[in-house]
Amino acid sequence: MSEQTLNGFVHAAAEEFGVPGAAVGVWVDGRELFACHGVTSLENPLPVDRDTMFLLGSVSKTYTATALMRLVADGRVALDAPVRRYVPELVLADGAAAERITVLNLLNHTSGLDWNLVNDTGEGDDALAAFVAELDALALIAEPGSRASYSQAAFNLAGRILENVTGLTYERAVAALVLEPLGLAHSHFDPAVVLTHRFAVGHNPGEDGAPAVARQWKGTRANNPGGGIAGSIADQLRWARFHLGDGRTEDGERLLPAEVLHGMRRPTVELRGSSLGDAFGVCWFLREVDGVRTIGHGGSVNGQFAELLIVPERGFAVAVASNAGPDAGLRFNQAVVRRVLEHHLGLVDADPEPLPYDAARAREVAGEYAIDAMTVTIAADGEGLTLAAAIKPEVRAAAGTELPPDYAPAPMGLLPGDGDEYVVLGGGLSGQRGFFTRDARGTITGADLAGRLFPRTRPTP
Structure with missing residues (x-):
């Protein structure tokens, strides 16, 4: 695939999904390919280029984890140590749990902490x-x-470890430990710095359905460790090349021992029924695509989506960033990644086929499932199942700013096996897989979506 061919596909996909602006980078056969489309903002348009900074959302977690692994390699942090060793001020509602949570529990999402706090602790x-x-x-x-x-809360807590151990702010610690040594000059947390570069703003569907600028550009500063970095697609490829390498910078400076860097790719806990991965390493989602192992992470903010996928055994990486809401941006990113994987590596990333509709099973799984900020509603209409995900009204009311749109009801189907796994078949969550959790009596108590548990709040609505 030449840059011309890649540009042609990216342009066609962006037009198909209605994406105002996007940037794609591919590292293959020791060379970079870039394709850029559209504009940074429909209201103040500038052409997107390889140095345009997009908000990368949860891709930020890979920077937090890698910075912490530098402290691990230096003997300043131990993965199996309790978090309280480094954050003695930590208090949880469950005091015993606060004593047991380790650093690794934060980095592989096994802390037991719910998704996040909906709060704003200032800038x-x-x-x-x-x-x-x-x-x-x-x-x-x-x-x-x-x-x-x-x-997300677990990674914000990991960011506090960085602060306490280094004596720096989180942002300054990450810059000193990874951003500056790797020459990532177009990757920053501070909006005041981002504003001095070309950057993208998010877009969500307006009242008429057309893309409109999203007014909340960035989340709160306390969420930076889990989702606050803005970066260019060129920097994302440089970041991928570092993780494909042996722990040295392009100038030969060793940031991490190879065994520590590559250890981040090894499974630490299995994931069940997730389109995001089969296991967590240290932060990375680990996933087999058509029999080949990959590592990756995605991210989303208000009207922007990012995806980074690395194939270590093939020396390959693809990075995508787009500035459109979920129905457009997420599906565009998925289409690009799948097309690039198939073209360059011959890997087909296909969604699983669901089982025929079963009314009894549908009634069993239908209901509401919720975390502190969001509700997932699974409904059965006698002919099929649908899944919707919405920010809670009280959270929207208290936010005082624009929040991302809800995911409208989309078809879903149960998958072969024990019937407790499912796949979403349309809408902005198309292709997302999850599973239902049961208690000892076999009663469904929760549903996993996007790698997180939504406890069941009530059965069939």
Whole structure:
């Protein structure tokens, strides 16, 4: 695939899904390919290029984890140590759990901490400290180490470890440990710095259905460790090349021993029924695509989506960033990644085929499932199942700013096996897989979606 061919496909896909702007980078056969489409903003348009900075959402977690692994390699942090060793101020509602959660539990999402706190602790240098001080209000949804459930709060707590051990702010620590040594000059957390570069803004469907600029550009500072970095697609490829390498920078400086860097790719906990991966390494989602192992991470913010996928055994990487809401951006990113994988590596990433509709099983799984900020509703209409995901009305009302749109009901189907796994078949969550959790009596108590547990709040609505 030449850059011309890649550009042609990216342009066609962006037009198909209605994406205002996107950037794609591919590392293959020791060379870079780039394709850029559209504009940074429909209201103040500038052409997107390889240095345009997009908000990368949860891809930020890979920077937090790698920075912490530098401290691990230096003997300043131990993965199996309790978090309290480095954050003695940590208080949780469950005091025993607070003593048991380890650093690795944060980095592979087995801490048992719920998704996140919906709060704003300001933009000062004390934002993370203030966030941690409120963690006693966060629910524990599982015993530490017992299962994986994706947690933004866990990574924010990991960011506080960086602050306490280095004596720096989180942002300054990550810059010193990874961004600056790797020459990632178009990767920053501070909006004041991003504003001096070309950057993209998000877009969501307006009242007429057409893309409209999303007014909340970035989340709170306390969420930076789990989702606050803005970066260019060129920097994302440089980041991927580092993780494909032996722990040295392009100038030969060793940042990590190869065994520590590559150890981040080894499974630490299995994932069940997830389109995101088969297991977690240290932060990375580990997934087999057509029999070949990959590592990767995606991210989303208000009207922007990012995807980074690395194939270590093939020396290959693809990075995508787009500035459109879920029905457009997420599906565009997925289409690009799949096309690039198939063209360059011959790997087909296909969604599984669901079982025929079973009314009895549908009634069993239908209901509402919720975390602190969102509700997932699974409904059965006698002919099929649908899944919708929505930010809770009280959360929207209290936010005081625009939040991402909800995911409208989309068809879903149960998958072969024990029938407790499912796949979403349309809409912005198309292709997302999950599974239902049962208690000892066989009663469904929760549903996993996007790697996180949504406890069941009531059966059939």
